[in-house]
Amino acid sequence: MNANATVVPTSKPPSSATGLLPARRYQPKSFEIDTFGKLSEATQGTHMDLYKGYVMQTNAVLDSIATLGQVGGEMIEDPARPAEGLARRLSFELGGLTLHELYFEQFLPQTADTTGCFEKLAQENFGSIEQWKTVVRILAKTRGVGWVVSLFDASRGYLHNVWVGSHDMHVPAGMRPVFALDMWEHAWLADYGLKGREEYVEAVLRAASLQCLDARTIKT
Numbered sequence: 396m397n398a399n400a401t402v403v404p405t406s407k408p409p410s411s412a413t414g415l416l417p418a419r420r421y422q423p424k425s426f427e428i429d430t431f432g433k434l435s436e437a438t439q440g441t442h443m444d445l446y447k448g449y450v451m452q453t454n455a456v457l458d459s460i461a462t463l464g465q466v467g468g469e470m471i472e473d474p475a476r477p478a479e480g481l482a483r484r485l486s487f488e489l490g491g492l493t494l495h496e497l498y499f500e501q502f503l504p505q506t507a508d509t510t511g512c513f514e515k516l517a518q519e520n521f522g523s524i525e526q527w528k529t530v531v532r533i534l535a536k537t538r539g540v541g542w543v544v545s546l547f548d549a550s551r552g553y554l555h556n557v558w559v560g561s562h563d564m565h566v567p568a569g570m571r572p573v574f575a576l577d578m579w580e581h582a583w584l585a586d587y588g589l590k591g592r593e594e595y596v597e598a599v600l601r602a603a604s605l606q607c608l609d610a611r612t613i614k615t
Contacts (some may be wrong), residue, residue, distance in 0.1 A: 421492060423450045426499040432598025433586045443580060446499070449491035449562075456485045482546050490562030493540055497575040505606040513573065513608035514546070518555040526598050530556045531576060535596045540579045546570035547612055573611040574603065 423446065430439055460481050517527040527545070534556055535545045542559040548570055559566055576599055577583075583595035 423447045431602035446495040453488040486563040498577050501603040504596050505604045510609045511603040512612045516554050543576040547573050556561035582608040
C-alpha cells in the first residue's frame with residue numbers, strides 16, 4: 396500500500412529551442428480500506444474508479460500544458476487561450492485528485508496510538524472536538540456539490556472548517572488540509588438515499604482515524 400504522493404517526470408527539462416515544458420505524471424494510490432456505515436463495496440469501488448479518473452484527467456491536462464509550445468506559442472503570444480482554460484481545468488482535476496486521496500487516507504487501518512494533537516487543536520479553536528464535529532455537520536448541509544475541509548494554519552495554530560465548492564473553489568491559500576468530507580452525491584447517495592446525508596456524515600466522523608488527523612496536524 397503506497398500512501399505517498401507520486402509525481403513521475405517523463406521527459407527532459409524544457410528546451411530553449413522548443414519551449415516545451417517537462418511532462419509530469421501522477422500515479423493513483425492504492426487504498427485498501429474497509430467499508431463503514433452503510434457504504435457498500437460497490438459504492439467504494441465506484442468512488443475509487445472516479446478518483447482514478449481525476450488522476451487520468453490531471454495527467455491529460457498536464458500533457459496539454461506541456462505541448463502548448465508546439466501549437467504556436469500561445470502561452471506567450473495569447474496567454475488567455477488556451478493557457479488560462481488549461482490552468483483552470485488543472486485546478487479542478489488536481490483538486491479532485493488530492494481531496495479524494497485525503498478522504499480515503501483517513502480510513503486506512505492505523506497501528507499507532509493517537510497523540511492527541513488534533514484533539515488539542517480542535518479544543519483550542521472550537522472549544523472541544525465535539526464542537527468541531529458540530530461545525531462539520533452544519534457545513535455538510537451546504538447545498539450543492541463540494542467538500543467540508545478542515546484547514547490548519549500552522550503559522551498561527553488556527554484550525555478552520557470551510558466549504559470547498561466543487562473541488563477547487565473558495566480554498567484559502569497556505570492552509571494545510573487535515574480532514575476532508577466528500578459531499579458529492581456519488582460518495583453516499585446510492586447507499587444512504589436522498590434523506591441519508593446526515594447519517595453518512597456521522598459515519599464518516601466515526602470512521603475517520605484520529606491518528607491520521609494527528610499526523611497531518613504535526614507534519615512539517
